[in-house]
Amino acid sequence: VAMQKRYPAQLEYWLQQLRDLPECHALPLDRSRADAAAFCGQSWYSQVSRERLEQLNFAARQQGVTLFMQLQTALAVLVARLAGGADDGGCQDVAIGAAYANRAQSGCEDIVGFFVNSLVMRHGLAADCTLAQLLKNCRDTVLDAYEHADVPFESIVEKINPRRRDNLNPLFQIMLNLQDKSSWNLQLPGLDIEPFQVSTEEAKFDLAVDCTQSADGISIQWE
Numbered sequence: 001v002a003m004q005k006r007y008p009a010q011l012e013y014w015l016q017q018l019r020d021l022p023e024c025h026a027l028p029l030d031r032s033r034a035d036a037a038a039f040c041g042q043s044w045y046s047q048v049s050r051e052r053l054e055q056l057n058f059a060a061r062q063q064g065v066t067l068f069m070q071l072q073t074a075l076a077v078l079v080a081r082l083a084g085g086a087d088d089g090g091c092q093d094v095a096i097g098a099a100y101a102n103r104a105q106s107g108c109e110d111i112v113g114f115f116v117n118s119l120v121m122r123h124g125l126a127a128d129c130t131l132a133q134l135l136k137n138c139r140d141t142v143l144d145a146y147e148h149a150d151v152p153f154e155s156i157v158e159k160i161n162p163r164r165r166d167n168l169n170p171l172f173q174i175m176l177n178l179q180d181k182s183s184w185n186l187q188l189p190g191l192d193i194e195p196f197q198v199s200t201e202e203a204k205f206d207l208a209v210d211c212t213q214s215a216d217g218i219s220i221q222w223e
Contacts, residue, residue, distance in 0.1 A: 010148040014156045017144070018120060018171060022093050023162060025173055025206065026083035036166040041203025041223055048218035063132060065139045068178045071211060072096060073131075073138045075176050076123040092125040097175040097205070100149050118153040119145045120171050173206040181214035199223075 048056075053067075060067055080092040100117050121141050125134065157170045164170070186193050199221075208223040 006150060010151045011155065011159065013144070013148045014120075014151055015159060017122060018095075018156070018160055021095055021120075021122065021160075021162075021171060023165075024168055025079060025094070027079060027174075027206070028082065033167050037168075039202050039204065041201060043199040043201075044222045046220045046222065047216075048220065050215065050217045053213070053217045063135045065135050066142075067213065068098075069135060069138045069142050071178060071209075072098070072121055072123070072142065072176060073134050075174070075209060076121075076125060076138070077134065079174065080125045092127075094123045094125060095172040095174070096121045096123065097169075097172040098145075099175070099177050100146065117149060118172075118175075119149060120153075120156075121145060169205055175205050175208045176211070177209070178211045178213060181212050 056067060056070055060070055075096060076094040079094050079096075083092065083094075098119050098121055100119050101115060121138075123134075123138065123141065129137075153171075160171070162170050181195070203223050205223075208221075210221040210223065212219045212221075
C-alpha cells in the first residue's frame with residue numbers, strides 16, 4: 001500500500017528528470033550503426049591499483065561522495081570529452097544507466113529472484129563546471145535516483161514513449177556498475193569458491209563498464 005502511494009510521485013520525478021533527454025549518446029563510433037542490434041561484443045579489462053583506490057576513497061571522504069559517484073562522474077566526463085565536450089560553452093547531456101537491487105519492499109527479504117531495476121543517471125556537464133561541483137551534482141542525481149527507484153524501468157519507457165529503434169536501447173546506451181568483491185562470501189562445506197569473470201562476447205549496450213572493488217584495487221571490464 002505504501003509503495004502504491006509513492007508510485008505516482010516517483011513516476012512524475014522520472015518524467016521530469018528525463019524530459020527532452022537526447023535519444024542517443026554522442027560518442028564517435030568506429031563503424032556505422034546497424035539497422036538492428038546484433039548484440040555482438042567483446043570485452044577489454046583494465047585494473048585500478050590498490051594505491052589509486054586508496055586515493056579515490058580518501059578523495060571521496062573529502063568530497064562527501066561514494067566511490068560509485070566518483071566513477072559515474074569520471075565516466076560522464078570521459079563520454080563528454082570523447083563526444084566533443086559542451087558546445088559553445090553550454091551543457092553536455094550524458095545519460096548513464098545503473099543496475100539497482102530493488103529489495104526495499106517488505107516481503108522481498110525471503111524471496112529468491114532477480115530484483116534488479118535499471119536507473120538512468122542524467123549528468124549535465126557545463127564547460128566551466130569544477131570537479132567539486134560535478135561530484136556534488138552527481139551525488140544529488142544518484143541519491144534522487146535511489147529515492148525514486150521503485151518505478152520499473154519499463155514503465156518509465158512506456159510513459160516517456162521515446163522513438164523506438166531496433167538498434168538502440170531506450171533512454172541510455174551506456175551502463176556503469178560497481179560491485180564489492182568482499183561481499184562475495186559464498187561458503188560451502190568441502191569447497192573452495194572463487195568468482196571469476198566470464199566474457200560472453202555479447203553486448204546489451206553500446207558500452208557497459210563493470211567495476212569490481214577488492215583489496216587489490218578495482219577490476220574493470222569494458223564490454
